[in-house]
Amino acid sequence: MKAKHGWTDTSVDDILEYVKDLLPAGNTCPGSLAEAKRITCPLDLPHEKYHARINDCIMYRKEHVDKTKCPVCDAERYKKGKKKAPRKVVWYFPLAPGCNGWKECPPPGKIRQKPGEKKKKKATVTTPLIGVWKRRSVFWDLPYWKILDTPHCLDVMHITKNVCESLLGTLLNMPDRTKDGPKARHDLKVLGIREELQIPAQEGQSEEEADGGQKRKRIKQPDYYCPPSCFTFSPAEVDQFFNCLLGVRVPFGYSGLISRYMDPKKRNFSGMKSHDCHVMMTQILPVAIRGIMDDHVRATLTGLCNFFDVITRKSISVKKLARLQEEIVVILCELEMYFPPAFFDVMVHLLVHIMDDIVSLGPAFLHNMMPFERMNGVIKGYVRNRSHPDGSIVQGWLTEECISFCTNYLDIEDPVGLPQNKHLRNRIK
Numbered sequence: 001m002k003a004k005h006g007w008t009d010t011s012v013d014d015i016l017e018y019v020k021d022l023l024p025a026g027n028t029c030p031g032s033l034a035e036a037k038r039i040t041c042p043l044d045l046p047h048e049k050y051h052a053r054i055n056d057c058i059m060y061r062k063e064h065v066d067k068t069k070c071p072v073c074d075a076e077r078y079k080k081g082k083k084k085a086p087r088k089v090v091w092y093f094p095l096a097p098g099c100n101g102w103k104e105c106p107p108p109g110k111i112r113q114k115p116g117e118k119k120k121k122k123a124t125v126t127t128p129l130i131g132v133w134k135r136r137s138v139f140w141d142l143p144y145w146k147i148l149d150t151p152h153c154l155d156v157m158h159i160t161k162n163v164c165e166s167l168l169g170t171l172l173n174m175p176d177r178t179k180d181g182p183k184a185r186h187d188l189k190v191l192g193i194r195e196e197l198q199i200p201a202q203e204g205q206s207e208e209e210a211d212g213g214q215k216r217k218r219i220k221q222p223d224y225y226c227p228p229s230c231f232t233f234s235p236a237e238v239d240q241f242f243n244c245l246l247g248v249r250v251p252f253g254y255s256g257l258i259s260r261y262m263d264p265k266k267r268n269f270s271g272m273k274s275h276d277c278h279v280m281m282t283q284i285l286p287v288a289i290r291g292i293m294d295d296h297v298r299a300t301l302t303g304l305c306n307f308f309d310v311i312t313r314k315s316i317s318v319k320k321l322a323r324l325q326e327e328i329v330v331i332l333c334e335l336e337m338y339f340p341p342a343f344f345d346v347m348v349h350l351l352v353h354i355m356d357d358i359v360s361l362g363p364a365f366l367h368n369m370m371p372f373e374r375m376n377g378v379i380k381g382y383v384r385n386r387s388h389p390d391g392s393i394v395q396g397w398l399t400e401e402c403i404s405f406c407t408n409y410l411d412i413e414d415p416v417g418l419p420q421n422k423h424l425r426n427r428i429k
Contacts, residue, residue, distance in 0.1 A: 006384055009033050051077060051086040059090060091394050154350055154357050156364040157274050157373070160308055162347040164277035165269075167285075167301070170343060171233060172241075174268050184340040185226055191341065197227055230297050230338050237292045238267055244288045255279040275370065282309040300334040303327065311354060311364045325355040 007015075012033045020031045030036040051060040057072045058064055068077045078084040139145060169177030182199060189198045233241065242264040250257070258280070261272045272280070286305045289298055307328050310316065328351050336344065354364070361367045382396030383389045 006381065012036075048091075050090045052088045052090045054088055089391075091391070149360065153361065153367050154354055155369050156312065156354060157278070157368045157370050159347050159350055159354070160281055160312075161272075161274045161277040162345075163304075163351070164281045164285075165272075166343060166345070166348070168269055168280075170339065171231060172238060172267050172269075173232070179343040180226070180229070180232075180340050182226065184342040187341050197229055197340075199226060229340075230294050233292065239264075240292060241288055242267070245284065248284060250279070258284065274373065278308070278312065281305050282312065296334075297338050300331055300338065303331050304335070307331065307351075311358060314363060314365060316358065316363050321355060321359060328352060328355070 016029070016033065016036065017031050020027065020029045023029055030039060052058070053070050053073070053075060055073070058070055060067060060077060064071065069075065070077070077086065079087055165177065166179055168174070170179045172178075173180065185197060185199045188194045242262060245258050245262060246264070248258050255278075256273060256276045258276070261276065262269050282305060286302045289301060292298070293301070307324065310320070310324060332344075332348070332351065335348075357367070358364060379393055379397070383392045384396075385392050
């Protein structure tokens with residue numbers, strides 16, 4: 001609870017002292033945080049601590065364990081004072097031989113080396129590079145890559161978020177987010193399509209200015225008139241759209257409140273998380289556009305929202321996979337008939353390949369990034385000392401793992417600070 005809710009040491013001391021007074025005399029409950037740490041420390045995961053240099057040039061271990069200065073930069077090992085406090089301490093978890101985390105999987109674009117090793121000079125490349133690839137992923141060198149059936153996985157979470165932001169920005173004509181503008185209309189003239197949507201040349205205006213081109217001697221930027229398209233909202237329809245979203249109320253924990261993310265005066269959305277975009281695409285947007293857009297455009301957008309809803313369910317019928325693949329191809333073809341070419345970036349194109357991942361890996365919720373994003377939020381909550389965030393995360397994680405391990409031996413009693421499954425609790429009763 002201390003690590004999860006960010007309690008201070010003084011508050012924990014007061015709580016433990018109060019709980020100890022409530023219990024009968026002679027109890028073994030620790031009365032302070034220091035006593036509690038003495039009890040839980042033997043249950044921690046095995047780890048080693050090493051003194052290190054601030055810039056990570058060496059670690060004071062093995063042949064450097066007794067040195068007081070860095071042999072590389074001649075910096076002091078300890079802080080100034082009588083206690084000889086190290087300037088930096090590194091926590092190391094030796095899980096297994098050969099899994100030390102130094103050379104097994106270096107990050108892309110870097111050559112990881114052990115502390116204290118001299119940097120190797122780059123050798124002259126005598127053979128020409130293969131193709132246009134400048135870098136080679138380190139994951140290709142791992143043993144499991146040779147037997148991996150699906151080496152790549154599309155992240156449905158980010159695809160949904162990017163498509164939702166592009167769609168809302170284009171429908172509401174948000175500045176810096178819309179995919180429809182003078183440059184997009186100029187693309188129509190270059191491609192020779194949709195003459196009714198191209199920017200017409202005004203009186204006293206050259207074709208270059210009408211097409212959105214830049215002239216060196218032009219002083220004032222001309223005003224462009226973009227003819228309305230089939231997906232353009234009128235001012236009354238925009239007000240109707242925002243009024244519909246203002247009345248949306250969701251259960252606690254379902255998603256964020258949509259009204260907090262929108263500004264009806266500026267007609268803009270901001271601050272929406274990935275899960276909020278998922279709820280918007282699958283549940284709210286099909287209802288909000290009813291009676292606003294043309295029937296053919298609304299039917300296409302509703303089919304797109306229904307596609308996201310189906311692929312993110314917990315179970316998908318195998319018989320529907322082929323039909324879903326055909327539907328998304330038809331939906332993208334219809335979107336190309338209504339929206340400008342600038343709308344179709346790589347994220348919209350990846351919708352065609354999502355079904356291949358679902359066939360190989362199962363439903364999308366099994367291989368998206370949402371569980372990892374939630375876990376990152378939990379880990380960030382462990383940070384109390386912002387000058388040493390890594391140490392705060394390690395101590396908070398070890399404390400929670402230790403307490404969770406201890407509660408496995410206390411099944412009869414109700415554990416404190418750990419959430420319970422209400423369905424399992426009712427079943428036991």
